[in-house]
Amino acid sequence: MWINKIKKLLDIFLPSNCLGCGKSGELICPTCLSEIILTGQYLPSFGNLKKIITVLDYDQPLIKKAIRSFKYPPFNQNILNYLIPFLIEFLRYSPTTIDYLKKNNFVLIPIPLTKRKLAQRGFNQSELIAKEIATEFNLNLNTKILKKIKNTRSQTNLSPEERKNNVKNVFRIKADCPTNLVLVDDILTTGATLAEAAKSLHQAGAKEIWGIVLMRG
Numbered sequence: 001m002w003i004n005k006i007k008k009l010l011d012i013f014l015p016s017n018c019l020g021c022g023k024s025g026e027l028i029c030p031t032c033l034s035e036i037i038l039t040g041q042y043l044p045s046f047g048n049l050k051k052i053i054t055v056l057d058y059d060q061p062l063i064k065k066a067i068r069s070f071k072y073p074p075f076n077q078n079i080l081n082y083l084i085p086f087l088i089e090f091l092r093y094s095p096t097t098i099d100y101l102k103k104n105n106f107v108l109i110p111i112p113l114t115k116r117k118l119a120q121r122g123f124n125q126s127e128l129i130a131k132e133i134a135t136e137f138n139l140n141l142n143t144k145i146l147k148k149i150k151n152t153r154s155q156t157n158l159s160p161e162e163r164k165n166n167v168k169n170v171f172r173i174k175a176d177c178p179t180n181l182v183l184v185d186d187i188l189t190t191g192a193t194l195a196e197a198a199k200s201l202h203q204a205g206a207k208e209i210w211g212i213v214l215m216r217g
Contacts, residue, residue: 018032019032019062019065019066019069019079020032020035020061020062020065027069027076027078027079027082028062028066028079028082032062033082035062036056036060036062036063036086037056037057037060038055038056038086038089038090039054039055039056039057039216040053040054040055040090040094041053041054041055043188043216046191046195047191047195047198047199048195048198048199048201048202048206048209049183049191049194049195049198049209049210049211050208050209050210051210051211052188052191052194052210052211052212052213053090053091053094053097053210053211053212053213054188054213054214054215054216055086055087055090055214055215056083056086056087056214056215056216057215057216058187058189058215058216058217063083063215066079066082066083067186067187067215070125070186071121071125071186075120075121075122075123077122077123077125077128080125080128080129083214083215084128084129084132084214086214087129087132087133087212087214088132088133088136091133091136091137091212092136098137098139101137101139101180101182101210102137102138102139104180104208105140105178105179105180106139106140106178106180106181106182106208106210107139107140107141107142107145107178107180107181107182108130108133108134108139108140108141108142108181108182108184108212109130109141109142109143109145109146109181109182109183109184109197109201110124110126110127110129110130110141110143110183110184110185111126111146111148111183111184111185111193111194111197112124112126112127112143112146112147112148112171113126113148114148114149114150114151116151117151125186126184126185126186127143127184129184129185129186129212129214130143130184133184133212139182142175142178144174144175145173145174145175145176145177145178145201146171146172146173146174146197146200146201147171147172147173147174148170148171149170149171149172150169150170152166152167152170160190160192163189163190163192163193164190164192164195164196166192167192167193167196168196169196170196171196171197171200172200173200173201173204176205177201177204177205177206178206179205179206179207179208180206180207180208180209181201181206181208181209181210182209182210182211182212183197183198183201183209183210183211183212184211184212184213185211185212185213185214186213186214186215187213187214187215187216187217188211188213188215188216188217189216189217194211194213198211
């Protein structure tokens with residue numbers, strides 16, 4: 001996409017400042033990166049989701065800044081290069097989980113964006129996260145099954161009930177649904193988006209659904 005080409009040029013010619021301390025040179029300097037706390041955990045099941053894994057907490061100030069950097073203008077996807085390794089590290093030290101996912105042929109499915117949102121942002125952060133997991137652990141990835149067909153309001157300032165209604169019936173299944181799958185997303189707050197996607201996939205035939213989320217809000 002043309003928007004990604006422009007961003008890459010800007011990354012080359014414009015210096016980066018650390019989101020944490022403001023030091024010039026990197027989006028997150030080594031000192032600030034070392035202060036990020038990995039809080040990997042398995043959350044209780046809810047809805048059609050059997051297990052949910054998260055690795056970072058939104059209440060860390062630097063994590064808040066990082067989220068705003070890639071989810072809102074200037075839509076800096078490079079910030080994910082600093083955050084995804086925390087997820088990979090947690091999963092690497094959870095060999096029983098990875099073995100289970102492989103043995104039972106789980107398929108990674110990133111939470112999709114609408115065409116309009118994808119064009120605006122230039123990338124789907126959930127897909128980027130899912131691709132890294134798939135590559136690192138040799139898991140199957142499918143970006144064609146789940147589609148988001150409705151543009152929704154930002155969930156940021158909505159109540160839990162409003163969030164649930166905001167994403168109601170926004171997903172459609174566009175291909176055969178695997179029996180076992182893992183939904184991948186960037187942030188979990190009330191879980192409304194993840195739950196709605198899981199509901200659609202369960203209705204389409206999925207039996208066991210997990211969630212892997214980079215951070216928890």
